[in-house]
Amino acid sequence: MLETCLKLVADRAGTGELKLIRSALKELRHAYRVFALRPETRKISIFGSARTPPAHPDYAAARAFSRAMAQAGWEVITGAGDGIMKAGHEGPGREASFGLAIRLPFETTANEIIQGDSKLINFRYFFTRKLIFVSQADAVAVLPGGFGTHDELFEVLTLIQTGKSVVVPVVLLEGEGGDFWGKWEEYVEQALLAGAFISPEDLCLHHRARSVEEAVEHVRRFYRIYHSSRYVRDLLVIRLKRRLRDQDVQRLSKEFAEIIASGSIEQREALPEEKDHLELPRLVFHHTKHKFGLLRRLIDRINECEPMDAG
Incomplete structure (x- = not known):
């Protein structure tokens, strides 16, 4: 960040541009600080x-x-x-x-x-x-x-x-x-x-x-079963509140093959690169990073499943 600010000086950025960047950073810093109190x-x-x-x-x-x-x-x-x-x-x-x-x-x-x-x-x-x-x-x-x-x-x-x-x-x-x-x-x-x-x-x-x-x-x-998601390299990691049955994971993998770039959906524990919510099970697959409406539908299908520990 400091390097970028120094480059702005070297670029001879105008006073108005510098004020805009400064004000935007101040607003974002304050907002993030307020929300960080209730994470x-x-x-x-x-x-x-x-x-x-x-x-x-x-x-x-x-x-x-x-x-x-x-x-x-x-x-x-x-x-x-x-x-x-x-x-x-x-x-x-x-x-x-x-x-x-x-x-x-x-x-x-x-x-x-x-x-x-x-x-x-x-x-x-x-x-x-x-x-x-x-x-x-x-x-x-x-x-x-x-x-x-x-x-x-x-x-x-x-x-x-x-x-x-x-x-x-x-x-x-x-x-x-x-x-x-x-x-x-x-x-x-x-x-x-x-x-x-x-x-x-x-x-x-x-x-x-x-x-x-x-x-x-x-x-x-x-948020019935779905918890949150993130990318680790090209892998989409979908965190779950409860583990799914293996047959449901296989069914989801077939139904949503269109957004799987290679391989299939796997249910596993946290990846080594992850640091948050390590206790939660995951669905992991190589996502195409395309057709996010289908990803939205996948989350609905996940929430329709009965978890492994149900009944």
Whole structure:
């Protein structure tokens, strides 16, 4: 890092460029420090419109969903503003909430729930804020919104689709009687999929929930057996909470041969290079690093399995 900073001087970087890099690093350092104080609790980022009024069904859905996630032991990350962001803090309350505020000319303060809390982080740049939203989240929930909400949703989907972010559940939710996401899915299927701008498996990267209860169940089920994943060289290591039966591993290997570059899926202990969660069993295979929608589907299949120690 120091070497890179010195090279900026040698490159005669402009004052504005240096200020941007300095400010971005300061924002990221502070944000990582805040989240490092609560590393064990799973977290969900909630996106949605700042304009949604408290009487709107979407507001009620966001509040009920975030409350249910907190009751399940999760913490909630929102943009700290009003509308859906405030509803996402009302549900769990201040203790289980993180706020990632952005400095805008027309939005200058955080909502009263998170205002003044040590878990409120103020950002100058959207790109650093979005990095924290994604990197610290074990799941993402999106409620109806405008350009900003769509920017966040499509960025999350793009990062997962291209393998630049780990696979997490992305759930679309709205209030009772709404059809916002129904129309959105029509656009995605009729314009993007029909136009061959995305692949059929990309539709697996999100889930449209018809109720708060379904949204909560979708997120929680993602971690029924699946724990987390990482790459060790070209090997994808999928950590499991419980060991699978050998016949299920063989079945998964055949079903998802399209994303296995060579060999097959093997169930084994931690690799020598690993340092985290060494006690957990693993599924390991040579991943093609392509078609991440199928990888998302593989995780669903893993969670459908009965573990070896069941019954």
